[in-house]
Amino acid sequence: MSDSETSTTPALPRNEYTIGWVCALSTELTAATAMLDSEHELRSNPPGDKNVYTLGAIGKHNIVIACLPRGKQGTTSAAVVATQMLESFSSIRFGLMIGVGGGIPTKDHDIRLGDVVVSTPTSIFPGVVQLDLGKAIEGGGFERVGSLNNPPNILLAALQRLETRQEMRGSKIEKYVDRMIRKWKNLKQKYSRLESMEDLLFASDDISKVVERDPRDGVKVHYGLIVSGNKVIKDAILRDKINGNLNDHVLCVEMEAAGLMNNFPCLVIRGICDYADSYKNDDWQGYAAATAAAFAKELLLIIPASEVEQMENIKIKELHSSNYYSISINPHEKTEPLGIEDKQSHEGQERHVRNELLEWLTPVNYDAQHHEHLSKRSPDAGKWLLKHPNFQKLLNGNEKTLLCQGNPGAGKTILTSAVIDHLQHWQSSRDNSKSKVSLAFIYFDFIRKESQRTIDVLASLVKQLVRDKPSLPTPVEDLQTRYKSIPASSRSDRDIKEFSKALKHLISDKSRKTFIVIDALDECHESSKFLEAIFAVLQDTEAKLFATARPSEDVEKRFKSGLFLDISASTEDVEDYVGGRLPEFTVLSDENYDIREELKACLKREIVTKVSSAIDGIFLLAKFHIDSLLTKTTPAQIRKTLQDLPWGPEAYKQAYEKTVIRIHGQPSEYQQLARLTLGWLACTAREITTLELRHALAIRGDKSSSLPSEEVLESTNLMIKVCMGLVIVERESGVIRLLHHTTLEYLQETMTCLWNLEDSGTVETRLLPPKSSKCAMQEVHQDIAKACIKYLSILSVQLFFIKGDWKYHRKAPYEYPFLKYAIYHWARHWRKGFNEISLPVSAIEIITNFLGNGMMTILMNMFEDYQLNATDSAGNLTILHFVAFFGLTSMIDVCLNNGHDIHATTRRGENALWFALLSKHQDTSKALLQRGAKEIFVLTNKGLLSSLGLAIYKGTGAAADLLRDDNFGAIIDLEAKVCTHPENCSCYFIFPLQVAVQVGNLEMIKMLLERGAEPHARNNTTGNGLVNAEALIEAVQRGHEDIVETLLQADDSAVNVADKRYRTPLFWAVRMGKWSIANVLLRYGGRLFGSGTDYDPGLPANVSLINGRPSSIRFWGRDHMPVDITHDSYGAFEHSLFLRRFLDFYSKSPTTVFVPCVCIGLTLTKQ
Template identity: 25%
Template sequence: MKRFRESEGHATSKRQKNSYETTLSSQHVDHYTVACFCAIHEELAAARDMLDEFHQCPPNVPTDDPNHYTLGSIKGYGIIITSLPEDGYGACNASLVAANMKRSFPRIRVNLIVGIGGGVPNKADIRLGDIVVGTRVMQYDFGKTVEDGKSERTAIPRTYDHLIGTTLTSLRSKHDRNPTRVPSILQQKLGKYPDTLRTDVPDLKVSQTGGQDTQHTVEIHYGAIASGNQVIKHGVARDKLAEELDVICFEMEAAGLMGYLPCLPTRGICDYSHSHKTNEWQRYAALNAAAYTREFIEELRVTREQVALVSNPQAQQSTLQERRKQLLDLLRFDHIDYRRLTIKKHHSKTRQWFLTHPDYKRWLDPAGLKENNGFIWMNGKPGTGKSTIMKFAYLEMKRSTRQAGEDAVTASFFFNARGEYLERSTIGMYRSLLLQLFEGYRDLQVVLDDPEVIPSSQKDCPSLVALKDIFWNAVCAPGHRGFTCFVDALDECDKQQVRDMVDYFEDLTEHSTDQNIPFRICFSSRHYPYIVPRYGIRVILEDQSGHSKDLENYIKSRLHILDSALIEELQLTLLSKAAGVFMWVVLVVDIVNKEYQRGGQALRRRIAEIPGDLSELFRDILTRDTDNMDQLLICIRWILFAEWPLQPVEFHLATERMKSFVIGSSKGLAEVTKSKTPTVQFIHESVRDFLIKDKGLHQAWPELESGWQSAAHEDLKQCCDLYLNYSSVVEFSSNLIAEPKPISRSKHRAEVSEKYPFLEYASRHILDHSNAAVERVPQD
């Protein structure tokens, strides 16, 4: 069906088109830089009356945009006017209209709300027909129920952006010397239609005290506006809210719009939000607000680029695509998915239970979205296997949606405490999730075009605040398409960053659920005593029967013992001592197999000696024998304090040992990752916690002094220094410098990496280790 866009005429005013109006052919969507939002038909009619000319709807407005637009211009500015559905006023409908408009008209620079509102007569001398300009908007019906059933408002004040603020200051300064042009604008636009300008309606405020004033001059009041989803028609309730929030006007759309984009609300006062509320003043009040809005638009100072007609849409689109590609490239960073790729694949007989778990199914059930806001959080002890489950669930969801042909995107981020800053920070998480979302839904890249979020002059990656705004806008963009995120290992990120992130996602999931947007988030972490989610589903991993069955299956399949009765006995013992910790089971099964291969006579005694706590198990592994302790210490130091995770060949040269040394001399606490670029790391982050937080290093090496970290860096510095002074390395470097022909950087790097793989690390980080060592160890 062909979509309709109003291009001329005025259905509600029942009159012919004004002689000063002209209808032009359609312009490109990028021509329109100012948007006006209206709620009811009287407001829309008044806003249309202010246009100098009308335009036909551009052909490149998306066909799935349900909004109705009136397009035109005022003093050369491309103006777009849109309204809410009939009887569909309120914050939720307003935000949906704004989202569709923003998608269809990406160059909108200024957003204005034009219409009517209810005044607060006791706050100022506000008369019917006066204009209230909202310098701040408070949502009065947004909050939570606290103790004793009391309501606590949690909404934050909303305000306009910098351009609107400076324009408002300029216009107010003019009004300090000269009266507003609202009457003259109305006379100019509607002088031929005197019925439209009638003001012979009793002033309801004054009539309450017995008087009447129909000659009142329109006044402009600047102050806070209260916005909510319910009509205020009670004087006592009005006054109580007005006093509490310090507002002078009530309305129903600004909170929804300003939660999505910064706006300036302008309201003509048509009643006093009490039981005598009528519609008689709506038309006149709406016209006054519209006239003020025109006066404001004429005061705007927007750049030529933002106002000029687009003469070459194809070139403009090409530039836009290049800019988006540039921004997407800025979101990328090295090792963006390194942690996920290095998580070992789950055992073939484990993890399947999670997909059929009632809580997981409830999280995915669309009918339960309102109940849990699409929020689930899996908690577990260190080493229980949370990351393995998260990787399994993420890959299974991607596979199932792809096979089903669903229009949905699944993204993931796995925090990595052992990685570089972006791998263990929320700014890296937002960058990764955004990149996956934009690559999955390419049309959502339009949110990158907003100059309010990312200025066109910006050449580096957006800030954390901007990334959060972009993520919110992208998730809440119209279309109601599915987006699911798996975020693992929150405990490997800074605590304050995690608090802020959890608050952000709770607000986002609450908002997206209200808008019927199928956005879901799955977190996993160790038990957090200081973060308590407001809502959502909690899954305690070690308490799940399916998890216990996984441990049982792993023990059965990995114990290399032929005696079935002995296996049953050992299985019960190991499950009891494991307390749900998968890492403990993996390590102990290996110990049991080795002990059984030696003869197994003392097997039961050895199992009884194994501590049940994971940290104590690490201590037992380190201290049970004292073989190769020097090798073990240098191995641990390199893994703990290397400036980046070393590749096996670098590690071999740094320690003068082969790959087998990594596993052998670390006593099984380190491993070589199975990734495209393998590196050496601890088998689990809990090993690092044991060595440092639980003082495992000092228990294994009591001779370590308080400045052991500085001493460790001194040893690593000496390793780098020795390597750099090898005769072959010195000779190679000298020949490279003396090379008469210029050599490309890439060729240079490839040659160096091949011949001397540890040279780059040693040359780049010898000073880092030296600086870290200087605190305790004197430098020669």
């Protein structure tokens, strides 16, 4: 590979490279280099370093590759190369020794040529065992030399995770090798698996006899011991003898790894190129090197770069001078086990704490999505964007935002992946001339609404930026301390402010440039709220924002002061994409000898030219056009299709229409499977995995009363095939999804033609009336709801009555693939399918039997974060309670007509209205109110809470409905009685106004005040007359200046209301540094302490503020004489936190501060 064949990015500073990759052969070096995601420019070596390096990256890992000198294989040479690498790149955390080796097939491991062997410790041996094989060659004996170290724990843990993933989803080795061959076409002959390559294993006792083995396709990965020696093994008998002396655990032999293992912590990965016998040759060497490198890539992509950065650097030692001790071994004697010391470091514990915090922030990881998108990008796609002046201004200038707008399907997401990839590797070629880069990115996705609320996205940005920090920042630790008990799914908009504050702190590091990259803002269902939050962060920091979206006036207004760039598919990118898909044309393949090569070449040029010119800036169309052309069987058909390619802004809809027609042309069973797959994916509540969907479709069509077996599950590949390119599977996550957001939009508009596909003789793909499509969507939701209910009903019987294991239910979500989706989302589908129609009798029977069988309580409590803690009310929950909780509005009248009491309560006192408010179903709440539901009070763990208070806390419009209801005047009346006679209230009463202040709902506060709510309601829970809560203090502590002003306007008599420690609102304003609120309180006569203290007999404190901050605070003693305290007395009043906060502002000047003499107990001078 020459420089002209690949693009390189500037070399990073040496301390940015954290992984060392060592090869022994030039073949292995080629495979390693070709497997990199990006290659970095070479830099000169320090004096004395004779290695030749290749620099590059895989994912977020920066890697330095070195190869042993030609003809100098073996342990000593490997040690020298590794030592020099560590001297030149001192930040390397661990190494990889990757290349080819000789396989040792055993009865437990069917090793074939091209397979991969990974060094893995056993109970008595480390991953690599060093043997002195010199004597073995001569007389059959050999020596095992040294006690070698295990691979690093981070790699062993990653291996376990990868092994599980490969068992579930298969390995990506062949995919990466194929991608490498497509990218580097010159490698095809040597590094791909050719049909001419034979895989023959000869018997060790008869070298003329071939061992018969069943045919096997695909690369398999084996985990076990690797023997490393100083001689090449070409003897099957010796090979098997070595394995026998090491308890039959050896899978591979090689020559270099033992030179590294003690002082260069590494993992050894070997592609099998021969069987270490006399038939050894180099035919398989290239392919084996490629499979080993591909496995290394797959492994690295599941290891977070942040975890690698937290490891200690490898200590530089002379690896080749390690003191090994020798043990003589007779081949007839049993091998003694090696002594292995497993050291657990403090570093591992710190990493565990860090990872726990990162997982607490959010389990969502956008790296997999990024690599999925990046894998679809052709090598040069997006280069025009990276070179564009506006992008360069964002990168290097003072501009803070760049918004790239483009029509649906224009390729915005692929371009975003190019920008992220560029930023991950971007830095000035001079190591210290410019700051480092911190990067956080989000891919908004229409199917990920549940995990992409504004608060979730902020948490993800915090998580990504924390990973760049060497230690956990205090604000992030404080965030965890404050919110640790709250599940991520239970965070709300009220928490946005605190997460934004942590984000601002992370960005405040002046030594780094921080970039935030956001893709598909138009797919964010809280775009206004999110943009408000992110621009508030940008305003207070130096962060820069790159974003993509469809054209939108609302989004443009937010970015009005920044840079803009219109996105459309560039001709170069499209031609690159189309050219990359030409090998898929069977008609034009090299194997088709019936067509002249000149005609093939001409057709290829026509395809590239006409497809590129027909897409009109919509990249997605190129895919549709190619998919359509691939079905043609003659050159004439290809040319006719090229002539009829649709043009214009509606072209992609015409492309969808043609795809639906192709689906209709399949056998009826395929049509049915396509209809169900597309319909369900257009209506699912969240992203769904292939396994979940397969079980869902099986339970839907299965007439039995048991859960689906493997025999009735649809094939993932078939589901993809019958949908004709409209469905894709994310390889990393296993999520099956629609091709594009426009696919969802098209299906929503034309669902009728799809849902009735198998019933019609012809297919009508034009847009049908909206009402018709809406009815079809309702049918899909009904179908999904029934499948969920059927699954849950069968499971409840099978799991709890047949098994009889009531404690087993906590494990069930992990063993039944469709359970979690069904329990969380059946009601949503029911609401969308049945709430707006007259319920058929069959539906009433289904839902009545389901909710009335007594199992819903147990099913719900399988999941700790489920909102309804049904066990607290077990035995008292009625069907109407469940109907209200799940928002099944159309079932309310059915229940009431069947004799259910709308006022019935559970053991804790909740009624149906309470459950509707709890789960924020406003329509259901309104329907219950219209049918006479009454207000109630429920004793919660915080105190006595009313229905109105709950509605305000949940933040729905139901609170306004309640206030308009005359029955709810009783709540205001009760509040007045508590305020007038607090001594008669035996429990803590949570006033609705307090709740409104807590959630910062100013409009609700005004409504409550208009209805007569007491502005300064108080409680008495201790019997001693002390105030336990006050709305004004709550508003001050939460920083709601507008609410403070509103409460004081309603009644300023309680401006100096104090808590049980006599601290007033002004005290809290000063203590917390909220000086603008302090100004408001001072205007209304605020004092620092309430009456009742020895040092404040009712005389006001004199507080002066300049520019919103205190210039002096003067307290008055009992004799009405002012008292001065200066900085000299600071140590005597450290316990007074608000004074320390005040002094922080004046720590560099001898400011005079006045404090109450009784408070601090000092000898003072009267003035």
